Amino acid sequence: MVAFTTPKRVICVLFPNQPPQFQEFAEACLRLTPKIAVRPGNRGGGFSAVFLEFQGRATLSPDFARKKIAFVQALARRMKVGAPAACTEGAHAMEALSLARFGEHTGHASVSKLPIDALLDYITPFEYEEEISKKFRDQIPVFKMLGVSKIQDFVRLPTSLLASRFGEEVVLASQRLSAWVFPETLPVWPYFHIQEQVAEKEDFYFEPLENLDSLLFILKHLSNRVMARLRGRGLKAAELELVLELEGNSQIGRPIRNWKIQLPIAQGSYLGLLTVLRERLSYDLGYQPLEAAVRSAEIRILETAPGHGMQRNFFSRKEEEAEAWDALVGRLLQKLGKKNAYRAQPVDRHLPEKAWKPVAPEAPAALVAASPGLRPLLERPLRLLRKPEPMQRLGDYLISQLSKKRWKVSNWQGPERITGEWWWKNFKRDYYQVTTDAGEKLWVFSVPEQPLYQLHGYFD
Amino acid sequence: MSELKEWSRERLSVLNGKEYLALRAQETFPLPEKLHSQLLALPKGALVEWSGAPGSGKTTALLSVLSQNPQLRAAWLEEEPEIYPAAFANHGIDLDRILFVESSLENLLWSGHAILKSGLFQILVLNLKSSLSLSEMDLRRLQLASEKSQATTVLLTETLRDFGNWAIRLQVQVSRKNEEVSLRVLKNR
Structure with missing residues (x-):
């Protein structure tokens, strides 16, 4: 035999009164589900509740509601709204609320064993209505006189008598107790208004x-x-x-x-x-x-x-x-500063100093993204001076015009002519890879018809 | 035989689940052939000094290590960046793995600590210009931060510095002779 259980789709978080951060807590619960409803506390300081409705097959899992309840309780602690009086699950908001209010005290996880007072939660689950509450409270002694002290006693009453003896609210509650028969009687889920400014x-x-x-x-x-x-x-x-x-x-x-x-x-x-x-x-x-x-x-x-x-x-x-x-x-x-942390991206430009650009390191997807196809270049130095340093060539020596440092050249390779970009800054440079006696490898260029060489980088 | 086993265990170090052959101090070997075959180990959670004159090939050697470990993320921290990211492609480095940070001298160490503390990077490269002097206390702090985040902090220097004997775990001097880059391991403890 396969046991059938109604999915527990609604979680009710009950507070003994309305905490100051009640609305904020409800907004934070939106991360769990977009379907949220709140029941504010009445002026006299009554209880308040937040309802969370879930959909999908996951709700059939017995652990589903338990995990969500644990999360909601942790969120309440984190937001310092005070400990909820109860967090319960139910097939709908009315069941979850009545169990939250009465189930914890009576130790019953089934609606049928709850006291008859729980019927009020089936009539007005989402707001406190003074008139209806008063009328219902007046009827409780009548129920008790009839020997109806629990919900299970109430459901045995003939429904034909309910309208004439107790009024339309009790009939509505009776129908809502059998919500799978009368789904049209379920209360409309109220719209949850979030505050515009956080x-x-x-x-x-x-x-x-x-x-x-x-x-x-x-x-x-x-x-x-x-x-x-x-x-x-x-x-x-x-x-x-x-x-x-x-x-x-x-x-x-x-x-x-x-x-x-x-x-x-x-x-x-x-x-x-x-x-x-x-x-x-x-x-x-x-x-x-x-x-x-x-x-x-x-x-x-x-x-x-x-x-x-x-x-x-x-x-x-x-x-x-x-x-x-x-x-x-x-x-x-x-x-x-706003430009001082970046990722680099290659740019299809001839001018070496413009062959890459910094990009904002915003996209976290880049952390796990695959390599976007690297473009192999001709050999380029790993260090590029921001401003080329003028050098003079004297025999086997290169002498920096700025620092006066001397390099004895042991090998010249090149030139590699890099030219182009007429639309921006037409340039023509002959690049050389220069190895020195001290074991350094420099990237040096000369501009045709100019006497000086320029140190542009190091093959570091 | 037992001596040999003991010696082998010392020479093996583990990086991201893989075993690499660590190098003995005073060992010199050329780059790139031997580096690729032996896989130089960067010790996790430690300070490493990588030294060489400009143009000696120290960054090339470091990028070789990075390219061997494509799963590692690195932060590249410099005061006046001269690093040329466009050339990284030649070394097989995916630029998305690297966060470049330019920092003023006074904020350089702060930035290094912030990067290590984030726990996002396995390698922090700190290019030290001669203008920045690090005290033993600074190094100790960096070492502790690296240890805590299990990241390797590589100090790129132009000349070997007298950092004291205890904070740096691996000290490598890079030089170039006859177009060939070679690495000399000065310390590996």
Whole structure:
């Protein structure tokens, strides 16, 4: 006999109340699935929940929901939203919610054994409705008088009596309990609105920060949350603003310091971003310290770029390496200048110094890409001087006009005439490979009708 | 017989799962024939000094090692870069494997550490001009960073420097005579 189990397609993350970073946490969950719904807490401080729906054959795997739940719990810890009261799986949002609310306490993993109170979750799973809740609560004593204390008792009641005795909401709940018979009664999955601007702020009015280490500690959390939200959207940070609000006093006119940081390479991990922030702040605050303690810190993402893959692959380190690559190149470009870290690409030009060009080291795919077909050249030196050095030939000697260094030549090979590029800078050079007595091999050229030779490189 | 086995084990070092024949100190051999056949080992997680006058062939020798190990990624760090990437193709090097970094003198070591710390590169080539003097402390730091990231840091120098005796594991002097590049291993511990 083959046992049939309904796929657990929805995970409900239940919080005892609505945490401050509830919306941000829900946005970060987008990295797991695009289908997210939230149930905000009511004004009286009731519970709140995030629903994640999954599709596809993977949901049939018994381990599927367990792995996702472990991931969601880790994400909640990382974003410091507080520990969820429960994380449960269900065939739909109503089942997952009722199990989250009552299953944990009663120890039951089946809806049928839950108390009758769980029926309310089948009526309004996605929002708290005051009127319906009140009406239902008034009916609970009636159910108990009839000996209906659990869902399994409720489903035995004749459905024909439900409408007349308990009203349409209870009929709806009854139909939703048999959702496989009445799929049209399933509630509409509400649209999840994401916040347009990704910004994270933390206030510490009672314990203002007075040193860089404690500020970086806070910035670590902020970066972590910002990056988790961006990852949920499949984006990376390209430009950000850091705003520090200082404690006001009579000497500070405007107690705000802000930095707009344009990241040369968009960052997708908080570690990469934090390193850039640390270096920038260490440098700037070294020159111009803060006038007062920091009262609040905020990171605003001003510009984004498309991110790498949404999730890390178990079988390759490609995503991890791409993040590490971005972090490294971002740091180098930030510190050394925008053109000072690059990959090189051959260019089809005759002029030796223009035969290659630096390209932005952005594409992480290059790390694993196969060789794009190397073009064999004639023998070229491995060191090329940026500016050729004029030399004079005196018998067997070459004498540099700049450094006055002398080379005794033991062998000349050449010339190799390199010419062309009439459209840009028509040139004509005769190149020689010169071996010296000291064992050096130089690349020297002469221009016809000019007396001096030019040292252009070394076969190093 | 047992002595021979012991000696063979000393001479073998492992790089990326492959065994290479390490070279004894004071051994001189020409490039490229013998280098290709014997496969010069670059010790992992260590500092290597690769020395030779401009035009002596030290970069050629280093690229030969790189071309033998196409799976290795390298970062090439220089203060005033004179390296000519267009010529790398002649040595069988895929330019996508190499990140070139130009750094001012004061940031050269910082850049080296950042590269090593990333763990992305198996080889860091640091071209040291005569203007940069490295203290023993700098070398020790580089050595520790290389050890931690299991990368080889190659210091390209024009003349052999007095770096002290302990930080550099492999010291190779490259010279050219009669059009032939040869390598002399000064130290290999």
